[in-house]
Amino acid sequence: MTLSALLVAACLSVSTAPALAAGAESSRAPLLDAAAWVLVDARSGDQLAGQAESRARPIASATKLMTAFVALEQGNLNQTLTAPGYDALAVESVLGLQKGERISLDNALVAMLLPSANDVAVAVAKGLAGSTGRFVERMNEAAAELGMSDSSFTNPIGLDAPGHLSSARDLATLTLALRRFKRFREIVDQSQAVVSTDRAERPVLSRNSLLGIDPSINGVKTGFTLGAGYVLVGSAERDRVPLVSVVLGAPSEAARDAATLELLEYGFSLYGERRAVRADEELASVQISHSDDDLALVASRGVSVQAREDQSLRVAVDAPGEVEGPLTAGASLGTATISLDGERIDRVRLLAAQGVAAPSLIDDVGGSSSIALILVGLGAAILLVVLMARRRGDVQTVSGRTPEDRIRQRERRRRRRHGDVDER
Numbered sequence: 001m002t003l004s005a006l007l008v009a010a011c012l013s014v015s016t017a018p019a020l021a022a023g024a025e026s027s028r029a030p031l032l033d034a035a036a037w038v039l040v041d042a043r044s045g046d047q048l049a050g051q052a053e054s055r056a057r058p059i060a061s062a063t064k065l066m067t068a069f070v071a072l073e074q075g076n077l078n079q080t081l082t083a084p085g086y087d088a089l090a091v092e093s094v095l096g097l098q099k100g101e102r103i104s105l106d107n108a109l110v111a112m113l114l115p116s117a118n119d120v121a122v123a124v125a126k127g128l129a130g131s132t133g134r135f136v137e138r139m140n141e142a143a144a145e146l147g148m149s150d151s152s153f154t155n156p157i158g159l160d161a162p163g164h165l166s167s168a169r170d171l172a173t174l175t176l177a178l179r180r181f182k183r184f185r186e187i188v189d190q191s192q193a194v195v196s197t198d199r200a201e202r203p204v205l206s207r208n209s210l211l212g213i214d215p216s217i218n219g220v221k222t223g224f225t226l227g228a229g230y231v232l233v234g235s236a237e238r239d240r241v242p243l244v245s246v247v248l249g250a251p252s253e254a255a256r257d258a259a260t261l262e263l264l265e266y267g268f269s270l271y272g273e274r275r276a277v278r279a280d281e282e283l284a285s286v287q288i289s290h291s292d293d294d295l296a297l298v299a300s301r302g303v304s305v306q307a308r309e310d311q312s313l314r315v316a317v318d319a320p321g322e323v324e325g326p327l328t329a330g331a332s333l334g335t336a337t338i339s340l341d342g343e344r345i346d347r348v349r350l351l352a353a354q355g356v357a358a359p360s361l362i363d364d365v366g367g368s369s370s371i372a373l374i375l376v377g378l379g380a381a382i383l384l385v386v387l388m389a390r391r392r393g394d395v396q397t398v399s400g401r402t403p404e405d406r407i408r409q410r411e412r413r414r415r416r417r418h419g420d421v422d423e424r
Contacts, residue, residue, distance in 0.1 A: 030266050032259040035229065035249025038168040039267045042176055042235065042242035044341055047169070048267050056150040056165040057248060060223030060231045061093075061116045063158030063166075065174050066139045066151075068109055071124050072181050073142065077106040081127030086119035094119040095195060095202060102198040106183070111195045113187050113221060114206040118157045125156040132156060143170070146177055160227035168246040171233050175220055175244050179235075188219035188235075210234065210257055217264075220244070222256075230256040236264045239306040243267045270308050276315055276338045277303045277348060283336050284317045288356055289324035295333075296353035303338050303346045314339050317350065325356035 029039075029049030036057060038050035047053070085099030095117035097103065103111075103123065111120040125135035132155065139153040150167035158164075166174075178184045187193075191211040195202045207222040216236040223231035229249040236243055245263045250256035277283070279302040285294040297319055307313060319334030327333075334350040 030262050032247065032262060033250060033255045034247045034259050036168045037245070037247045037259065037263060038172050039243060039245050039263050040172045040176070041267075042179060042237075042244045043343065045173075045176060046341075047172075048243075048270060049263070050168065053169040053172075053246075054150055054167050056152075056167050058160050058164065058225060058228035059158065059166045059171065059248065060160075060225040060228035061158040062171055062221055062223040062231050062233055063153065063156065063164070064112045064116060064121055065171065065178060065221055065233065066143065066153060067121050067124060067135075067156040068112060068184065069174060069178055070135065070138050070142055071105060071109060071128060072178070072184060074138065075105045075124075075128050077104065077109075077183060079105050079127075081105060081108055081123050083119065083123045084126050086122050088119060092118050093207075095204070097123060097197070098199070103195075107195045107197065109183070110187055110190075110193050111204060113184075114190065114193060115204040116207055116222065117204075118159075121156045143174075146173055148173055158223055158225065158228075160225045168248050171246045171248075172244050175233055175235065175246075178220075179242075179244075185218070188221065208232070208234075209253070210260065216268075224253075232256045232260050234260040234264065236268075238268050239271070239273075241268065241271050241306045271306045272309075273304050274307045274313055275302065275304045276313050276346070277301075277336060282353065283315065283350060284319050284334070286320055286333070287322045289322055290359045295323055295327075295356060297333055297350040298353050299336060300332075300349040300351050303348060305338070305340060305345055307340055311341050319350055323352075323356065324359065326358040327352050327356040329353065329355045 031051070034051075036052035036055050038053035039048045040046060041048060080102050081104070083097035083099055083101040083103065086094065086097065088094045093116045095111045095115065097119045103120070105124070105127075108120050108124050111117040112124065122132060125132045129135035129138060135156055136153055139156065140151075143151045143153065148166065148170040150165070151170045152163050152165055154161045154164040188206075188208075189211070190206060191208075192203065192205050195204050208219070210217045210232075211219075214236070216238045217234065218237060219235040220233045229251065230247075230253050231250070232245075232247050234245040234247070236245075243264055245260050245267070247256055247259045247263065250259055277299045279300075280298045281302075282296045282298050284297045286297060288295050297317075305313065316337045316339065317334065318337070323333060329352055331352040332349050333352055336348050336350055337344055338346045338348070
């Protein structure tokens with residue numbers, strides 16, 4: 001069943017209000033049946049829509065997202081925690097740990113995030129920090145480091161208490177930070193699991209009833225107290241577009257789920273396919289050595305991305321300034337990097353659009369112009385030799401010592417020696 005079909009089934013009455021964030025452009029965001037809500041692009045953190053998103057209010061068991069964040073940041077998934085014992089109220093959600101029962105931090109995270117076990121959250125806090133008070137200090141320090149300015153925590157569970165508050169926007173910020181942990185993403189995407197301790201194996205179910213309804217939905221955490229109302233931090237992904245939604249203060253579980261679905265559906269409607277590069281598209285040209293011609297460089301494949309119209313899609317080329325043959329058509333000669341709002345999303349190779357022959361002998365010595373200069377130089381040298389030879393001949397003629405004179409003198413000497421002298 002699609003999100004649209006679920007919305008129809010939920011019969012949610014929706015009016016419209018202007019979107020509160022850049023990125024929604026002319027689209028109009030829904031007005032939901034909740035006290036506060038926000039929708040963000042999980043890739044960039046861009047807020048797509050929201051209402052009272054920075055108002056601090058009770059958040060119930062969404063608190064355990066911060067408990068999980070501190071545990072993932074400061075703990076080790078394989079370390080073992082010992083249950084300190086927990087006296088739960090009848091309405092509380094617990095796993096049922098007995099005092100002294102041992103559980104790994106990994107299993108503890110599953111128990112906190114799926115069935116929202118309060119006794120396990122306390123075991124995590126005391127096991128990692130020695131006391132719930134010291135652990136709460138770490139929670140508030142982490143909130144400050146993440147820039148969660150609307151948040152303050154007094155317990156690791158989420159029970160209503162004076163000063164225990166957060167906002168929709170802060171919970172979205174926290175969820176984006178948690179999504180960096182692969183194990184977190186794996187856990188919250190499960191509708192059921194088995195939690196193991198040294199004493200028992202317990203099957204557990206996620207309280208997020210949207211899991212499994214649509215394959216795009218992949219988390220995150222529910223909550224409810226009288227002060228907070230119904231809470232759901234949700235997430236979904238379609239066509240590599242991940243969104244995070246936060247709905248606070250809904251009047252019922254059904255309204256909470258319907259509001260989350262409506263918010264996510266609206267968010268995905270803002271995105272469409274945008275083609276960054278076409279296969280074989282010419283993206284650059286480079287000079288061919290020893291030639292006045294350029295060689296076209298084309299994309300090895302096409303790249304499309306799901307993006308909003310207001311997002312900046314850019315292609316940056318990294319290629320040599322000049323190439324020399326021999327090159328075959330299709331030779332790899334650089335890359336093109338595609339980025340969305342400054343974040344790299346893909347990279348393709350640049351290929352030679354045609355072959356390039358090896359340079360000829362003339363090219364190797366500098367081309368036809370260089371050959372012409374060499375010939376001119378040789379001609380000038382030959383002319384200089386001839387002129388110098390002629391000059392030497394002219395000097396000899398003036399002194400009576402031309403080559404012909406020398407030949408006749410040698411002939412007369414020979415005849416005199418042999419008595420064959422012509423006296424004429």
